[in-house]
Amino acid sequence: MGFFSKFKAGLAKTHNKLVHEIKRIVTRSPKLTGESLEELEQALIAADLGMAVTRQIVDAVKKAYESQGTTGHDVFVVAQAEVEKNLSSNKPDLLKAPSGPTVVSIVGVNGTGKTTTSAKLAHLIQSRGQTALLAACDTFRAAAIEQLKLWGTRLKVEVIASAYGSDAASVAHDAVTAAQARRADYLFIDTAGRLHTKHNLMQELHKLHRVIGKQLPGAPHEVLLVLDGSTGMNALTQAREFNKAVPLTGLIVTKLDGTSKGGMVVAIQKELGLPIKFVGLGEQPDDLQPFDARQFAQALFEE
Numbered sequence: 606m607g608f609f610s611k612f613k614a615g616l617a618k619t620h621n622k623l624v625h626e627i628k629r630i631v632t633r634s635p636k637l638t639g640e641s642l643e644e645l646e647q648a649l650i651a652a653d654l655g656m657a658v659t660r661q662i663v664d665a666v667k668k669a670y671e672s673q674g675t676t677g678h679d680v681f682v683v684a685q686a687e688v689e690k691n692l693s694s695n696k697p698d699l700l701k702a703p704s705g706p707t708v709v710s711i712v713g714v715n716g717t718g719k720t721t722t723s724a725k726l727a728h729l730i731q732s733r734g735q736t737a738l739l740a741a742c743d744t745f746r747a748a749a750i751e752q753l754k755l756w757g758t759r760l761k762v763e764v765i766a767s768a769y770g771s772d773a774a775s776v777a778h779d780a781v782t783a784a785q786a787r788r789a790d791y792l793f794i795d796t797a798g799r800l801h802t803k804h805n806l807m808q809e810l811h812k813l814h815r816v817i818g819k820q821l822p823g824a825p826h827e828v829l830l831v832l833d834g835s836t837g838m839n840a841l842t843q844a845r846e847f848n849k850a851v852p853l854t855g856l857i858v859t860k861l862d863g864t865s866k867g868g869m870v871v872a873i874q875k876e877l878g879l880p881i882k883f884v885g886l887g888e889q890p891d892d893l894q895p896f897d898a899r900q901f902a903q904a905l906f907e908e
């Protein structure tokens with residue numbers, strides 16, 4: 606499947622609901638009325654595009670009608686352009702350290718998709734002809750280490766791990782040593798799920814980052830927060846709070862395939878100004894896509 610088809614398939618739930626709603630509105634009253642604008646606003650909010658972006662789209666639609674007398678179907682074109690505008694400052698892909706391995710710490714609350722995403726990222730790097738290592742730094746949750754090792758076997762990626770209950774920072778330290786020794790291009794660190802309110806767990810994460818920073822100046826080069834897209838606007842709050850506790854370099858939004866609230870990606874980008882680097886569109890290794898503003902906007906609104 607091509608790049609765009611993947612976006613389209615993964616965002617189908619959000620797309621179908623949005624397009625269905627908008628069509629219903631514009632078919633019933635091809636002349637834009639106050640009522641139909643209100644309904645349009647509701648449909649956009651229901652897709653979790655957020656208040657600011659929703660207002661922006663509604664205003665742009667109104668303007669297009671007033672100045673050019675456009676037809677109902679142009680709502681899609683206008684909405685797509687507005688969404689793209691809000692996303693376009695993205696620098697989508699992973700940084701690359703000038704020398705040595707690039708270390709990427711994958712963080713977030715429980716169950717958002719950190720482990721799966723770490724594995725998918727390693728797979729993506731390998732598919733680009735570069736090398737990746739995985740670090741099993743969730744030494745806390747039962748079966749977390751086995752879960753990552755299983756991915757490692759499946760994708761032929763080496764996993765650096767220790768025992769349950771061991772110090773996550775020391776596993777990370779070992780993993781950086783291994784990545785340097787193997788001359789790996791990337792090291793992805795899978796960390797344990799934690800709420801930003803759990804002070805001791807946040808301290809543990811700080812320590813992990815501090816330890817590898819001492820070992821390899823500049824590391825971690827990326828700290829990526831994994832958000833569960835199906836939690837809609839809650840993910841926005843989560844990202845804001847997490848970013849206060851641990852400075853992030855970017856976001857990954859997963860599980861967009863299972864929700865009709867994919868608009869939250871736009872709201873998050875607009876509110877936080879943090880780049881969305883990748884989106885998760887399914888459970889298979891290939892179901893992680895580098896984020897692309899134009900294709901995302903198109904996948905949401907194209908008829």
Ligand SMILES: Nc1nc2c(ncn2[C@@H]2O[C@H](COP(=O)(O)OP(=O)(O)OP(=O)(O)O)[C@@H](O)[C@H]2O)c(=O)[nH]1
Pocket residue numbers: 713714715716717718719720721722743746749796797798799859860861862863884885886887888892
């Ligand atoms: N449909 C879908 N499922 C996903 C996606 N990403 C992850 N998942 C699923 O979400 C579930 C949780 O994923 P994990 O990777 O274990 O999440 P985690 O954040 O590591 O969880 P903890 O380590 O317990 O905090 C798994 O069943 C994954 O297959 C996605 O993009 N789409």
Ligand SMILES: [Mg+2]
Pocket residue numbers: 719720721743749795796797798
């Ligand atoms: Mg995990």
